[in-house]
Amino acid sequence: MNYRIDNLQYCKWSREIFEINREAGLNAVHVTVVYHEDYDEFLKRVSEWDELFNKNSDLIFLGKDFKDIEKAKSENKTAIFFGFQNCSPIEDDLKLVEKVHSLGCRFMQLTYNNQSLLATGCYENVDSGVTNFGKEVIKEMNRVGIVIDMSHSAEKSTLDAIELSEKPIAITHANPFFWHNAKRNKSEVLLKNLSDSGGMLGLSLYAHHLKDGSNCKIENFCEMVAKTAELIGVKNIGIGSDLCLNQPDNVVEWMRNGTWTKVKNYGEGSKDKPGFPKQPEWFIDARGFNFLEKGLKDIGFSKEEVNDILGNNWFNFYKGIN
Amino acid sequence: MNYRIDNLQYCKWSREIFEINREAGLNAVHVTVVYHEDYDEFLKRVSEWDELFNKNSDLIFLGKDFKDIEKAKSENKTAIFFGFQNCSPIEDDLKLVEKVHSLGCRFMQLTYNNQSLLATGCYENVDSGVTNFGKEVIKEMNRVGIVIDMSHSAEKSTLDAIELSEKPIAITHANPFFWHNAKRNKSEVLLKNLSDSGGMLGLSLYAHHLKDGSNCKIENFCEMVAKTAELIGVKNIGIGSDLCLNQPDNVVEWMRNGTWTKVKNYGEGSKDKPGFPKQPEWFIDARGFNFLEKGLKDIGFSKEEVNDILGNNWFNFYKGIN
Numbered sequence: 001m002n003y004r005i006d007n008l009q010y011c012k013w014s015r016e017i018f019e020i021n022r023e024a025g026l027n028a029v030h031v032t033v034v035y036h037e038d039y040d041e042f043l044k045r046v047s048e049w050d051e052l053f054n055k056n057s058d059l060i061f062l063g064k065d066f067k068d069i070e071k072a073k074s075e076n077k078t079a080i081f082f083g084f085q086n087c088s089p090i091e092d093d094l095k096l097v098e099k100v101h102s103l104g105c106r107f108m109q110l111t112y113n114n115q116s117l118l119a120t121g122c123y124e125n126v127d128s129g130v131t132n133f134g135k136e137v138i139k140e141m142n143r144v145g146i147v148i149d150m151s152h153s154a155e156k157s158t159l160d161a162i163e164l165s166e167k168p169i170a171i172t173h174a175n176p177f178f179w180h181n182a183k184r185n186k187s188e189v190l191l192k193n194l195s196d197s198g199g200m201l202g203l204s205l206y207a208h209h210l211k212d213g214s215n216c217k218i219e220n221f222c223e224m225v226a227k228t229a230e231l232i233g234v235k236n237i238g239i240g241s242d243l244c245l246n247q248p249d250n251v252v253e254w255m256r257n258g259t260w261t262k263v264k265n266y267g268e269g270s271k272d273k274p275g276f277p278k279q280p281e282w283f284i285d286a287r288g289f290n291f292l293e294k295g296l297k298d299i300g301f302s303k304e305e306v307n308d309i310l311g312n313n314w315f316n317f318y319k320g321i322n
Numbered sequence: 323m324n325y326r327i328d329n330l331q332y333c334k335w336s337r338e339i340f341e342i343n344r345e346a347g348l349n350a351v352h353v354t355v356v357y358h359e360d361y362d363e364f365l366k367r368v369s370e371w372d373e374l375f376n377k378n379s380d381l382i383f384l385g386k387d388f389k390d391i392e393k394a395k396s397e398n399k400t401a402i403f404f405g406f407q408n409c410s411p412i413e414d415d416l417k418l419v420e421k422v423h424s425l426g427c428r429f430m431q432l433t434y435n436n437q438s439l440l441a442t443g444c445y446e447n448v449d450s451g452v453t454n455f456g457k458e459v460i461k462e463m464n465r466v467g468i469v470i471d472m473s474h475s476a477e478k479s480t481l482d483a484i485e486l487s488e489k490p491i492a493i494t495h496a497n498p499f500f501w502h503n504a505k506r507n508k509s510e511v512l513l514k515n516l517s518d519s520g521g522m523l524g525l526s527l528y529a530h531h532l533k534d535g536s537n538c539k540i541e542n543f544c545e546m547v548a549k550t551a552e553l554i555g556v557k558n559i560g561i562g563s564d565l566c567l568n569q570p571d572n573v574v575e576w577m578r579n580g581t582w583t584k585v586k587n588y589g590e591g592s593k594d595k596p597g598f599p600k601q602p603e604w605f606i607d608a609r610g611f612n613f614l615e616k617g618l619k620d621i622g623f624s625k626e627e628v629n630d631i632l633g634n635n636w637f638n639f640y641k642g643i644n
Contacts, residue, residue, distance in 0.1 A: 036414060088414065092358060093581040115453035117437060117582075128450035131437035133582040140584075259415040260439075260455040262462075 003027045003069055003311040006286055007202040008083070008151075008173040008240035012247045013052055017285075018059040020245075021078050024286035027311065028069045028079045028318075030107055030172060030240070035085045036258040039096055042089040046103055049082070062104055066318040081318075083107030083149065083172070085255075087118050090137065097140040106321060107172060108141065109149045110134060110161060113267065114260065119150075119157035122183050123267070127154035130161055142166045145322040151184070151202075151240075158190055167320060168198035173240035175204050176231070179224040180211040182268060188231060195232035200317045202240020203228070205288065207277035208268035209242070214278040221280075222295040225309065234305050238314040239292070245285055249275035325349045325391055325633040328608055329524040330405070330473075330495040330562035334569045335374055339607075340381040342567075343400050346608035349633065350391045350401045350640075352429055352494060352562070357407045358580040361418055364411040368425050371402070384426050388640040403640075405429030405471065405494070407577075409440050412459065419462040428643060429494060430463065431471045432456060432483060435589065436582065441472075441479035444505050445589070449476035452483055464488045467644040473506070473524075473562070480512055489642060490520035495562035497526050498553070501546040502533040504590060510553060517554035522639045524562025525550070527610065529599035530590035531564070536600040543602075544617040547631065556627050560636040561614070567607055571597035 004025045010032035011017045021029060033045045053062060063069065063079030072079040082104040089105075090096040100108070110130070111121035118134035120127040130138065138161065141148055148169040150158040161169055171194060177185040186194075186201070194201060203225065210216035211224070229237060244252070252275060256267035266274055282291040289310055296306045326347045332354035333339045343351060355367045375384060385391065385401030394401040404426040411427075412418040422430070432452070433443035440456035442449040452460065460483065463470055470491040472480040483491055493516060499507040508516075508523070516523060525547065532538035533546070551559060566574070574597060578589035588596055604613040611632055618628045 038413070091360070092410065094584060095581065114455055115437070115439060115450070117439065120450060124450065124453055126450035128437065128442060128446065128448035131446055133436055136583045136585070259417065261458045262416060263458070 001070075001073065002307040003073060003315040004289055005029070005069070005238065005311040005314040006241050006243070006289070007170075007238055007314050008032065008204075009243045009245075009286070010085075010247070011243055011245040012251075014246065015056055015059070017245055018056050018078065020285050020287060022059055022076070024289045026078050026286055026289070027073045028063060028081060028314070030081045030083050032085050033082045033105075034089055035112060035255050036088050039089050039091055039099075042100065042103075049080070053080075063106075064104070065322050066315060069315055069318060081106045085109050085152065086112035087116050087137070092117060092133070094133075094136055094140055097137060097146065098144050101144040101146050105146055107147045107149045107170065109152055110137075111153045111157065113152050113256070119161065120154040121152055122154045124154060127156040129156045130164055135164060138164045147321055155187060155190055158186075159193055162193050162197050162199065168200070168317070169194070170200045170202065170317070172202040173204040173206070173242040174201070175209045176224065176228050179227070180209065182209050184268065185209060191228070191232050195236040198236075198320075200236055200238055200313065201228070201232070202238050202314070204240060204242045205279065205283045206242035206244075207279065210280065214280055216280045218280070218282045218291055218295045219299070222292070222299040225296060226299050226301070229301075229305075234301070234308055235313055237309050238317075239289070239310060241283065241286065243279070243285060244276055247276060252276050323392075323395065324629040325395060325637040326611060327351070327391070327560065327633040327636040328563050328565070328611070329492075329560055329636050330354065330526075331565045331608075332407075332569070333565055333567040334573075336568065337378055337381070339567055340378050340400065342607050342609060344381055344398070346611045348400050348608055348611070349395045350385060350403060350636070352403045352405050354407050355404045355427075356411055357434060357577050358410050361411050361413055361421075364422065364425075371404070375402075385428075386426070387644050388637060391637055391640060403428045407431050407474065408434035409438050409459070414439060414455070416458055416462055419459060419468065420466050423466040423468050427468055429469045429471045429492065431474055432459075433475045433479065435474050435578070441483065442476040443474055444476045446476060449478040451478045452486055457486060460486045469643055477509060477512055480508075481515055484515050484519050484521060490522070490639070491516070492522045492524065492639070494524040495526040495528070495564040496523070497531045498546065498550050501549070502531065504531050506590065507531060513550070513554050517558040520558075520642075522558055522560055522635065523550070523554065524560045524636070526562060526564045527601065527605045528564035528566075529601065532602065536602055538602045540602070540604040540613055540617045541621070544614070544621040547618060548621050548623070551623075551627075556623070556630055557635055559631050560639075561611070561632060563605070563608065563610075565601070565607065566598055569598060574598050
């Protein structure tokens with residue numbers, strides 16, 4: 001059985017997008033439910049999702065574990081897995097880790113760009129690694145079954161998390177630094193440590209993470225996948241598209257600035273290009289998985305390897321979460 | 323005019339303690355109103371203080387600036403200045419800095435032992451210094467008039483804060499490391515940087531910060547004051563007793579463990595001595611200021627210098643807060 005999984009989307013959710021994801025054949029999507037929200041605000045996001053599940057029950061349902069991906073496949077639906085891009089919903093309370101898990105959370109980033117109570121983000125000048133509280137939270141995430149996601153974290157913090165976590169961790173949406181030197185992309189040392197420990201890299205289709213940005217060629221992207229597979233093995237690679245469909249630009253402004261600064265921060269953008277970047281034309285939405293399928297075959301991957309990259313590897317990773 | 327100021331107390335507040343502080347001649351006390359509380363919980367602490375102010379209006383009132391210390395002196399009362407031992411009440415929201423100031427906050431620690439969103443605490447293994455959010459918060463604290471307090475912070479974070487802050491900062495309650503090598507006590511380099519920038523050191527009377535702990539001799543304490551004055555000048559030294567009168571031991575457990583760990587953390591204590599330590603017999607409460615007055619004279623300080631150390635230096639520092 002083959003599965004297609006996009007392990008990171010943060011769209012302005014609507015029936016239209018759930019339909020596109022079905023057209024793309026996605027059996028599971030890991031969705032971002034919070035960026036900077038605290039616990040009470042997270043509860044509101046959960047209510048909004050309840051509404052989406054009710055109204056679109058023919059297309060989606062809340063996924064709890066890998067069996068729900070099998071179920072989604074057999075019912076022609078997409079299982080939605082909740083994730084956090086920051087640890088703000090657990091506030092400073094270790095007990096909230098179990099609470100957010102019971103409400104569906106299966107992935108949590110320890111940081112989002114800046115320093116958190118748990119670890120250092122990739123936009124800080126100095127990276128002190130996983131903190132005292134972070135060590136306790138990792139143990140608790142391991143215990144309850146929430147994946148540690150270090151996509152927006154700094155290098156030492158990520159290496160610490162790999163070492164501290166008893167279960168494999170994930171970088172759900174980023175690319176290798178050797179291909180495109182964005183701050184968010186990851187070094188070879190880090191990727192090797194990740195794969196050696198059984199962790200997963202979800203390759204990103206977000207223009208700021210791509211060589212040549214919105215003009216990135218699919219051939220070039222697939223070459224990068226091949227080089228990455230040589231480096232860390234094909235079994236540790238999946239897709240985490242980072243699609244932000246239909247989001248207005250004030251959302252990316254909020255993602256970057258939250259409530260922490262008066263001086264506007266442009267993150268991966270710039271003053272001239274403050275908004276969401278344009279998607280490359282071969283990946284304007286999840287139907288781009290079909291272009292990827294062809295592109296990966298063309299670069300020399302076997303049919304099995306292509307299926308691994310486009311979903312089976314993530315499926316196998318989900319088996320180990322709980 | 324001479325003033326007596328204790329620039330850190332965290333007692334289980336009662337009329338009895340306000341009377342003791344009056345007996346000790348204290349014109350101002352900086353009180354800890356929160357450790358780990360978030361903004362909403364801080365509002366509850368403010369309500370509790372409102373009640374205390376109402377019931378004890380003959381003894382205390384809320385101090386806003388140095389003029390309230392003069393007023394307290396002339397009315398034989400004690401002005402109470404609010405402070406935070408952790409930055410948790412501002413959560414991740416820069417706008418809350420102005421809000422907590424308007425509710426009385428005049429001192430805020432950037433960290434309490436562990437990593438915060440602003441800086442690193444003295445109990446972390448690695449100190450990454452002041453964070454991106456921390457830099458914004460320091461600017462805002464400077465603007466509205468809240469003193470940066472680094473008593474529980476790590477060394478690099480403290481040096482960063484001294485450099486980043488446009489106004490002098492404070493270490494409201496700690497002693498020099500050269501005298502007693504507690505993790506919370508401060509290095510000579512740090513103390514010199516602090517005093518060179520016009521910052522204040524409030525010497526602590528908490529047993530874990532004292533040489534020989536509860537058995538510390540007053541002569542020995544006053545010798546330390548003399549050495550510290552040689553090192554950083556007498557004008558930058560005050561008292562921040564860290565008195566925790568009448569607090570039950572579960573409070574110190576909460577101070578150390580908050581909600582961040584399942585494994586009990588003993589902080590400056592130990593498994594054998596988990597509770598609040600006994601005060602030295604010459605400083606069981608603020609009336610110990612009288613013993614200090616004598617002790618400091620005996621070690622060779624002039625009358626003026628003794629008055630500086632016991633309150634006038636803090637009074638002058640308060641003049642620069644707003």
